Amino acid sequence: MSVFSDWQQFAVHQRRERTGCISAGYEMLLRAAGAQGIDFDAFQDDFDLDKDLAEEAPRVNHFQTVAEAVTAKYPQVTFTHRAFPKDNGSAKLAFIEQQLAARRPVLVSISNVIFGKGGWHIMPVVDADDDNLVLLGMVTKDGAVVLVQLPKAVLVVVHEQCCGGEEVAWLKRC
Numbered sequence: 001m002s003v004f005s006d007w008q009q010f011a012v013h014q015r016r017e018r019t020g021c022i023s024a025g026y027e028m029l030l031r032a033a034g035a036q037g038i039d040f041d042a043f044q045d046d047f048d049l050d051k052d053l054a055e056e057a058p059r060v061n062h063f064q065t066v067a068e069a070v071t072a073k074y075p076q077v078t079f080t081h082r083a084f085p086k087d088n089g090s091a092k093l094a095f096i097e098q099q100l101a102a103r104r105p106v107l108v109s110i111s112n113v114i115f116g117k118g119g120w121h122i123m124p125v126v127d128a129d130d131d132n133l134v135l136l137g138m139v140t141k142d143g144a145v146v147l148v149q150l151p152k153a154v155l156v157v158v159h160e161q162c163c164g165g166e167e168v169a170w171l172k173r174c
Contacts, residue, residue: 007032007105007126012044013139019050019059021122022066025107025169026079028124028136032105035174038074046073063109063122063169081169089159093152095168100128107169108135111162114154120164123148 010031014024023044030038045051047069050061067079084092092108099106111120126147127134133155137146159165 007124007136008145011126011136011139011145013141013143015044016048016051017138019053019061020044020048022061022063022107022169023047025122025124026066026070026171029079029105029107029171030077030174033171033174035077037076038174063107063167067169077174078172079169080172081167083166084159084168086160086166089156092159092166092168093156096125096133096155097128099168099170100125104170108133108155109165109167109169110135110150110155111158111165113162114150114158122169 010028012024012027012031014020023046026047027040027043030043031040039046047066048061049065049069050059053059063079063081067081070077070079082095084095096106096108105124107122107124109120109122112118115121121137123135123137125133126136131151131153133150133152135148135150137148139145
């Protein structure tokens with residue numbers, strides 16, 4: 001069940017691997033929705049709120065803070081997000097599946113523990129089947145697409161057992 005069959009034409013290179021996943025994901029969702037009046041050339045630079053922070057500074061990029069910054073510049077755009085209790089990864093999965101069935105692209109926050117790293121990564125869901133979600137892990141500088149096939153059962157376990165990764169975000173209007 002592809003969320004949008006031509007997602008490849010909307011996929012964007014995440015300019016800053018360490019800090020830019022939310023702004024890159026929001027840009028992709030806006031492009032896929034055909035949003036007008038958005039300066040896509042500057043979008044990731046404008047809305048990666050952590051891009052100029054010192055290494056030891058607290059991070060300010062979150063679904064909500066980035067969404068608020070986007071709306072401040074583009075009042076016609078509204079992103080929203082939902083957090084799920086740590087003890088209920090099944091609810092997060094059910095919500096993602098409902099959004100996919102309605103053909104609403106979503107960004108999911110996933111703990112990087114499953115990739116052998118710390119922190120978490122925000123990725124758009126680009127496809128799914130009965131057992132797996134297919135996430136856009138990244139687009140390299142040269143345009144190569146890296147997909148992550150994530151078993152749905154693993155999403156539930158990682159959500160419940162790992163730090164971070166509680167939220168799902170989507171474009172409400174543009």
